[in-house]
Each structure stands twice: as C-alpha cells, then as structure tokens.
Amino acid sequence: MFGRRQVALSRGDDRVVSTGLADRLKERQTALRRLRLTRAVKTAVVVLAIVLTVWALAFSPLLGLQVRRISVAGSDGSVSDKQVRDVLASYEGDSLLRLDTGRLSTQVSDKLVRVRRAQVTRAWPHGLRVHLTMRVPVATVQDSDGYQVLDNEAVVLERVSEAPSGLVTIVPDSAAQTSGPQRISAKQVAAVTQVVGSLTPETLAQVSSGSATEAGQVTLTLSSGASVVWGNSQDNGLKARVLATLMTTTASVYDVSSPHRPTTRSADGAATTAAAPSQAS
Structure with a gap:
C-alpha cells in the first residue's frame, strides 16, 4: 500500500505541474495578443495622423492658393497684375505644396507674349510671387x-x-x-x-x-x-x-x-x- 500511495502522489504532482504550465502558456499568449493589439492600434493611429496631415497640407484649404494674394513684379506696364492672375486663376484653392512652380512659370511666359521669362515662387500660406522679365521692343x-x-x-x-x-x-x-x-x-x-x-x-x-x-x-x-x-x-x-x-x-x-x-x-x-x-x- 505504501508503494501505491507514493505512485498516486507522484501522479498528482504531474497534474499540478501540467496545469501550471498551461496557465503560464495561456497568460503568455494573452500578453502577446495584447502586445500585438497595442502595436496595431499605435500603427493605425500613426497612419491616420499621417493621412490627416497629408490631407490637411495638400488637399484642404489650409494652404490653398488665393489668387488675390498673387503679387507681380518686373512688368514694364505692358502686362498688368490682373493678366498674370488670370493666367493662374485655374489653380485657385490648390495647395501650394502641390503646385509645380516651374510649370506655372512656363505658363505665364507662354500665355503673355510680352513676357520673356517668368519666375514663380511660393508666398506662404496662400500666395505666389511672380517676377517677370519683359521683352523689349527694338x-x-x-x-x-x-x-x-x-x-x-x-x-x-x-x-x-x-x-x-x-x-x-x-x-x-x-x-x-x-x-x-x-x-x-x-x-x-x-x-x-x-x-x-x-x-x-x-x-x-x-x-x-x-x-x-x-x-x-x-x-x-x-x-x-x-x-x-x-x-x-x-x-x-x-x-x-x-x-x-x-x-x-x-x-x-x-x-x-x-x-x-x-x-x-x-x-x-x-x-x-x-x-x-x-x-x-
């Protein structure tokens, strides 16, 4: 009987050990899931913040062009500020970040024959500066x-x-x-x-x-x-x-x-x- 009791005790110890390992494994898996969830939430928050920032800067009115804030310099009087603004009027509301100033410069000189060259630069937060080099009649x-x-x-x-x-x-x-x-x-x-x-x-x-x-x-x-x-x-x-x-x-x-x-x-x-x-x- 003494031998059988010892065997019984040994089997009970095995069950206690097995149950403890299972609990620790379950806790570890739960912690791992929580960690993954936390990381996923943080990543989602960062992505959302980036998307909102890009939208605000590039597509919202935050940095949108206001044509009335386009300043013009360098004209000899043969080209008015209004004529330059009219060339660029189609970009009203577009974010300054998305505007290709090189392309705008070419458009101004192509549309206004008296302009030899135009240089367009951004004037934050809503304007542009346009410097004209005029053609001189000879x-x-x-x-x-x-x-x-x-x-x-x-x-x-x-x-x-x-x-x-x-x-x-x-x-x-x-x-x-x-x-x-x-x-x-x-x-x-x-x-x-x-x-x-x-x-x-x-x-x-x-x-x-x-x-x-x-x-x-x-x-x-x-x-x-x-x-x-x-x-x-x-x-x-x-x-x-x-x-x-x-x-x-x-x-x-x-x-x-x-x-x-x-x-x-x-x-x-x-x-x-x-x-x-x-x-x-």
Whole structure:
C-alpha cells in the first residue's frame, strides 16, 4: 500500500505541474495578443495622423492658393497684375505644396507674349510671387495690316496702325534687284532684330533703320545719315562694343564686319583702320 500511495502522489504532482504550465502558456499568449493589439492600434493611429496631415497640407484649404494674394513684379506696364492672375486663376484653392512652380512659370511666359521669362515662387500660406522679365521692343516692320513691333528675337509683341517712334525701322534691302514691291522675309527680319538687340542703349538710340540681304548681311543707317556695315550676325556682342567706340568719332561709314580690324570712312572717302577690339572693349 505504501508503494501505491507514493505512485498516486507522484501522479498528482504531474497534474499540478501540467496545469501550471498551461496557465503560464495561456497568460503568455494573452500578453502577446495584447502586445500585438497595442502595436496595431499605435500603427493605425500613426497612419491616420499621417493621412490627416497629408490631407490637411495638400488637399484642404489650409494652404490653398488665393489668387488675390498673387503679387507681380518686373512688368514694364505692358502686362498688368490682373493678366498674370488670370493666367493662374485655374489653380485657385490648390495647395501650394502641390503646385509645380516651374510649370506655372512656363505658363505665364507662354500665355503673355510680352513676357520673356517668368519666375514663380511660393508666398506662404496662400500666395505666389511672380517676377517677370519683359521683352523689349527694338524694331518695327510694315506688313499688310500695319506695323509689327518686334523684340530682338523677332517675336511680334503687338500690331499697330502707325509706326511707333523710337524703334528701328526694318526696310527692304536696297541692293536687291527686284521688280515690283519688295518683300522682307522672316529671315531678313530676324537678322536685323538680332543685331539691333545687341546694341548698347546709347548706340541704339542713334539707329533709325536697318536692312539685311537674304544671306543675312546687315546694314544699319544712323539718324545722322551715316551707315554701319555690320556683316552677318556672328560676334554681335563684340561688334556692338567696337561700334560704340567707333562712334565717338565722326564718319560716314562704320565697318565692323571684321570686328578685329574695324574701319571707318569719312565723307571724302578716306578710310581709317580703328583700334583693335581689345582696346575698343
């Protein structure tokens, strides 16, 4: 009997041990589930906070563009603030974070012909700053509808019924042998505008007209009656500097077609080789 009682006790101990292990395992599983649930809740809260932040900043009115808060600088008066705002009006309410300022800059310069370049930057929290670089009218040419006003890239800035004062008039090539009215080609117009656009303001103020051959050889006429043999449109910047120096002396012809050996001719036909470009610049 003593042996059987010992066996019974041993079996009871086994059951107690087994029950204890099961309870601890259950507690551990419960704690693990709670930990997972806590982590899931925290993750959900973080994700929700991120979603709400993104929505608030990118899609809500919090940082929405207000067109009336678009400021414009750099205009010469030919483009109004309202015209710039009208170009950007379709973005009213869009978050500043989502606006592509590079694209907006291109839109302004594409839609407004008088604008050469536009730079759009954000003005937090609801505005934009638009800085304009304007096209400068330098020449005019007559067409069937009146006169075109052009910049140095031969872009037509406007059409007017009468030739504006203060601009270089592009005229037909007088040396061309043609019968009937002589047309001025787009190539000739572009050649003259490039040259005129490279002149210093002081020189430009003394130029009354310009012409070009079909080969692109440009000649300018000054208000004094003197002429400038420019040649092609290579080295325009150098030629402009050389011409500005040559015009400090009186001559009937200023020849900068070879800017490294420029010459002048007086009314009696005497030719003079001018200073080297290094001295002229």
